[in-house]
Amino acid sequence: MDRLTRFLESLRRRDATPDSESSTGLILLSGAVAAAVLSPIIWLVLRVLQVDTNYAVSLLTRPTTVEILLTSIALVVAVTGASILLGVPTAFLTVRTDLPFPRFWTITIALPLVIPSYLGAFTYISAFGPRGYVADALASVGIQSLPSIYGFWGTTLVLTLYTFPYVFITTRASLLSFDETLIEAARTLERPRWDVFRRVLLPQLVPGIASGALLVALYALSDFGTPSLLRLDVFTRAIYVEYNAFGREVAAMLSMQLLAITAVILAIQSRAGDTTQGAYVGTGANVGDDAKLSLGLWTAPALAFCGLIVTLCLAVPLGVLAVWFLRGSASAGRSQFVFQWEYAINSVTVSVAAAVVCAIAALPVAYLAARHRSRVSELFDRATYIGYAMPGIVLGLALVFFGVSYESVVRSLTDIVSVAQYLPNLYQTLPLLIFAYVVRFLPQAVGSTRSSVLRVDRHLTEAARLLGRSPAQSFREVTLPLIAPGVFAGAALVFLTTMKELPATLLLQPTGFDTLVTYIWNIRESGSYGSAAVPAFVLIVVSGLSMVVILSQED
Secondary structure, three states: HHHHOOOEEEEEEEHHOOOOHHHHHHHHHHHHHHHHHHHHHHHHHHHOOOOOOHHHHHHHOHHHHHHHHHHHHHHHHHHHHHHHHHHHHHHHHHHEOOOHHHHHHHHHHHHHHOHHHHHHHHHHHHHHHHOHHHHHHHHOOOOOOOOOOEEEEEEHHHHHHHHHHHHHHHHHHHHOOOHHHHHHHHHHHHOOOHHHHHHHHHHHHHHHHHHHHHHHHHHHHHHHHHHHHOOOOOOHHHHHHHHHHOOOOHHHHHHHHHHHHHHHHHHHHHHHHHOOOOOOOOOOOOOHHHHHHHOOOHHHHHHHHHHHHHHHHHHHHHHHHHHHHHHHHHHHHOOOOOOHHHHHHHHHHHHHHHHHHHHHHHHEEEEEEHHHHOHHHHHHHHOOHHHOOOOOOHHHHHHHHHHHHHHHHHHHHHOOOHHHOOOOOOOOOOHHHHHHHHHHHHHHHHHHHHHHOOOHHHHHHHHHOOOOOHHHHHHHHHHHHHHHHHHHHHHHHHHHHHHOOOOOHHHHHHHHHOOHOOOOOHOOOOOOHHHHHHHHHHHHHOOOOHHHHHHOOOO
């Protein structure tokens, strides 16, 4: 018994005084990862500092810029509000009511996340545009015009349809983890149903709703493809137009404005999170059938509501893609755009590379944050999320500046140092493109890995240390096998998100290196819709695997 007591006491002493050598190494590695993630912002700031102050002020205050600012903010507010109006009721219906076939509705309502919003916009233009399938069908019965799909409201509609599942999923998570006994206690006090919902249930849902709303707001602000296709002038579209018109100073200034709005959104969400920190955390008990709200006469309207959403989100785009495929098969030989499976191979190659690098880079950051909590570890952990909050168009532009500056430095050094001519180029190369993906999606790997590390009993690694293993050996032999599923899940999410990334790919892709998303984008104005059917279906099927990962973790 004395030996066991001494053993446990040694574990407690080790737990209180972590290995300084291993923590120092983790700090250095995590600091290097954080610095790499922050480097694009530094290059963007350096570029902005080169702009004349008077010119910068006149640019930021000109009517066009102010209009873009107001339009971008209005779009974020409209899409976020509409997503809450769709996501919260559907989550409530599938969890807390006796809605028929709840599992079917859960899957189909969440599935729009696998369809990139720009692909949704593409199909909606084909269906509801001036010469779309629906317009042609209605013209035969005397209806000559439809409300325009282009502009603010069309963009709001498409973005809402393909982002509201974020709110749906996070709200469902809050409902599934809610302690049912709280409602039962409120009912014993004979409180009205609305009062129970307002005072007991709603405060527990606010964190989940806020988390989903944050994802929707950041997506709506950073999305490039949908506003571009639907001809709405927002920051992302203006930045891309200025970049292609060689107005890189203007693009840099607009990028800084976009980053400032992103910072404001994050600050608002952080403040909202602080107000809900005291919220009760439920036990995660399942909602029994007897505790579910009976819809009664509202069953049919609820089914119609869910059916309408699924029709707009899934049936319309998939139906349009099927038409494209059938018509494209007959005219494939006449199209100047011929799909090659090389595009899919390219997409998979860079996505796998980004996933592997993210998984490796996330390990030191996640382990330090989980095992050696301090202000430094928290700072490095938060720093990795900067890239995720940075719109892809801004990240791509910052790395364009970096690549161009790097090549200029190499050329200037070639005359001084002969070895400089052997330095590799970076601009429009695969390493720079993969680095952009890593900066953008690293938090997905960090979050998954950190959660896995927190679930590992640290006494297991301490026991390995007592048996003579070094910190590296104990991590490799004990911790890594236990957190491998979490590391793999994070890497899978990075892979599947990278497959759909558009703006950074457009700005940084090497010449002649086409992927599924760039191929679809390049044929958007050609009218050869049949050529986009196969890559679109491939992209949706591969992206659908991400929903399998998400829903498999729900319980």
